[in-house]
Amino acid sequence: MIQPASERASRRRRFRLIAFAGLCASHVALISIGLLFALPFYWLVSTALKPDSQIFAMPPVWIPHPVVWSNYPRALHYIPFALYTWNTVKICLYTVIGTVVSCSLAAYSLARIPWRGRNLVFATLIVSMILPGQVTMIPTFAIFKWLGWIGTILPLTAPAFLGNAFYIFLLRQFFMTIPRELSEAARMDGCTEFAVYWRVIMPLAKPALVTVGLFTFIGSWNDFLGPLLYLNDERTYTLSMGLQRFVSQHGAEWAMLMAASTVMTLPIIVIFFLAQRTFIEGVTLTGIKG
Amino acid sequence: MKSSVQAKRDTLNGLLFASPWILGFLTFVLYPLVASLYYSFCSYDAISPPHFIGLENYRIMLTQDPLFWRSLWNTLYMAIFGLPVSLAAALGIALLLNQRIRGISIYRTIYFLPSITPVVASSVLWMWLLNPQVGLINTSLHRLGISSPPAWLSDPNWAKPALILMGLWAVGGGMVIYLASLQDVPASLLEAASLDGAGRWAKFRHVTVPSISPVILFNLIMGLIGTFQYFTQAYVMTNGGPQDATMFYALHLFNRAFQDFEMGYASAMAWVLFVITLICAIVVFRTSARWVYYAGESS
Numbered sequence: 047m048i049q050p051a052s053e054r055a056s057r058r059r060r061f062r063l064i065a066f067a068g069l070c071a072s073h074v075a076l077i078s079i080g081l082l083f084a085l086p087f088y089w090l091v092s093t094a095l096k097p098d099s100q101i102f103a104m105p106p107v108w109i110p111h112p113v114v115w116s117n118y119p120r121a122l123h124y125i126p127f128a129l130y131t132w133n134t135v136k137i138c139l140y141t142v143i144g145t146v147v148s149c150s151l152a153a154y155s156l157a158r159i160p161w162r163g164r165n166l167v168f169a170t171l172i173v174s175m176i177l178p179g180q181v182t183m184i185p186t187f188a189i190f191k192w193l194g195w196i197g198t199i200l201p202l203t204a205p206a207f208l209g210n211a212f213y214i215f216l217l218r219q220f221f222m223t224i225p226r227e228l229s230e231a232a233r234m235d236g237c238t239e240f241a242v243y244w245r246v247i248m249p250l251a252k253p254a255l256v257t258v259g260l261f262t263f264i265g266s267w268n269d270f271l272g273p274l275l276y277l278n279d280e281r282t283y284t285l286s287m288g289l290q291r292f293v294s295q296h297g298a299e300w301a302m303l304m305a306a307s308t309v310m311t312l313p314i315i316v317i318f319f320l321a322q323r324t325f326i327e328g329v330t331l332t333g334i335k336g
Numbered sequence: 337m338k339s340s341v342q343a344k345r346d347t348l349n350g351l352l353f354a355s356p357w358i359l360g361f362l363t364f365v366l367y368p369l370v371a372s373l374y375y376s377f378c379s380y381d382a383i384s385p386p387h388f389i390g391l392e393n394y395r396i397m398l399t400q401d402p403l404f405w406r407s408l409w410n411t412l413y414m415a416i417f418g419l420p421v422s423l424a425a426a427l428g429i430a431l432l433l434n435q436r437i438r439g440i441s442i443y444r445t446i447y448f449l450p451s452i453t454p455v456v457a458s459s460v461l462w463m464w465l466l467n468p469q470v471g472l473i474n475t476s477l478h479r480l481g482i483s484s485p486p487a488w489l490s491d492p493n494w495a496k497p498a499l500i501l502m503g504l505w506a507v508g509g510g511m512v513i514y515l516a517s518l519q520d521v522p523a524s525l526l527e528a529a530s531l532d533g534a535g536r537w538a539k540f541r542h543v544t545v546p547s548i549s550p551v552i553l554f555n556l557i558m559g560l561i562g563t564f565q566y567f568t569q570a571y572v573m574t575n576g577g578p579q580d581a582t583m584f585y586a587l588h589l590f591n592r593a594f595q596d597f598e599m600g601y602a603s604a605m606a607w608v609l610f611v612i613t614l615i616c617a618i619v620v621f622r623t624s625a626r627w628v629y630y631a632g633e634s635s
Contacts, residue, residue: 151354
């Protein structure tokens with residue numbers, strides 16, 4: 047049966063109207079939930095810019111007036127920020143270098159060299175990922191105590207040079223996707239295994255290496271348990287440690303606490319914006335290929 | 337055929353390249369695993385050498401330490417009530433984002449950022465938001481007409497829900513993983529379902545969920561492991577209080593090990609945690625055969 051043209055047009059119009067309404071509903075939902083997610087960040091920044099009288103005002107003051115910048119220098123005065131930032135950055139850099147080097151080597155072995163026993167090594171690697179950190183925490187602490195490393199940053203940085211199961215797995219998945227012919231060709235030209243790794247695979251794996259580097263950096267920047275276990279001297283504290291100690295001593299200084307939290311969070315947000323795509327792809331890679 | 341010289345060289349190279357991790361595994365996984373099992377049968381304070389006492393730590397744990405049971409229950413509470421809510425929220429937001437909508441990357445950024453905010457910083461921020469008298473949440477609830485909103489972290493009944501609420505803010509990581517898998521759901525399947533007269537819910541239930549089920553499994557397992565090790569937020573925000581309502585397993589273990597220096601007892605607790613994690617993982621994997629579908633596999 048053939049419908050009259052007018053009826054067909056009206057049906058199409060009705061269909062479009064429903065689709066449009068659906069789109070509007072989605073937008074409304076996305077915006078309102080998005081506001082809820084952004085609100086804590088707004089409150090963080092605005093509290094840090096308020097004078098004390100407005101922090102405890104009822105009803106809450108949404109826009110600080112006048113804007114008070116002095117909470118930042120005050121927070122920086124109480125917490126030796128420059129020192130803690132430097133300590134944190136130092137740990138982050140060592141950890142990133144160690145992780146990227148050691149994990150890419152192990153991943154290369156597991157993905158690109160056909161050797162007896164690599165399946166066993168790979169299976170062990172996977173199983174080791176589910177082991178709760180609490181199980182290894184105490185003997186590991188005992189090892190570092192025996193080495194005399196408690197109170198230094200070495201327990202936080204040295205293990206990075208011995209690989210990380212999760213990142214090895216991620217890099218291995220990426221290395222597997224690089225065509226075999228590329229390394230074969232390099233070998234034909236007389237390259238050693240290390241040259242194939244360094245000159246062929248590493249340049250091709252840059253996106254994955256950047257992902258691992260970013261994740262390691264952020265993990266290290268945000269880490270709290272590690273510094274809590276091993277750093278006992280204020281001069282070696284990281285930002286996480288410094289902020290937590292400050293909370294336990296000056297619990298109610300909200301403006302200063304918010305200022306300090308902002309300063310600690312800002313670098314992570316900047317890094318995220320600089321490397322947004324790598325980030326999202328990296329998270330995806332860990333989940334999908336997992 | 338590979339020559340035996342080549343095979344030997346490959347084995348040598350393979351071992352050499354993997355040697356940093358193998359060394360790391362032996363030092364920081366295998367040895368600690370064995371050592372902590374041994375410590376769990378010892379009285380050990382990290383200063384004098386461990387002294388064997390048999391099953392005493394386990395006996396005390398199960399019969400004389402009410403805080404062990406309390407912390408175990410608190411942790412299970414988070415796994416039973418908190419984890420499903422946050423998994424569902426992550427999926428819900430991912431579904432909203434998985435549409436052809438303008439400005440999607442802005443939304444994605446807003447939803448994702450909280451999940452990479454340093455935990456200590458976000459804990460401090462939420463202590464402020466959840467403040468019973470002057471926090472933004474309660475002043476807002478007041479304005480909405482709720483005259484006596486919960487005291488959140490100061491109320492034993494509301495402290496764990498408060499932490500779950502804060503956890504919802506940081507679901508971004510799981511959300512991004514869901515989103516990527518949603519974009520891989522075959523459009524042809526969804527169209528075929530539409531042609532067969534399937535509505536939105538039917539398509540979601542019978543096409544989308546099966547397609548992304550491996551990712552649901554991944555997020556569930558990672559979420560479980562993470563929940564069992566829940567530590568930093570509780571340490572910073574409540575230190576176990578009020579009335580032990582947020583004394584989670586990992587926090588109790590940490591206190592026993594590094595405040596009371598009962599490393600043997602803490603090792604026994606760690607092994608119990610390990611066994612519980614293992615059992616949960618096995619149960620999830622076993623039951624997952626019933627609800628996880630892998631593409632290219634006939635079922």
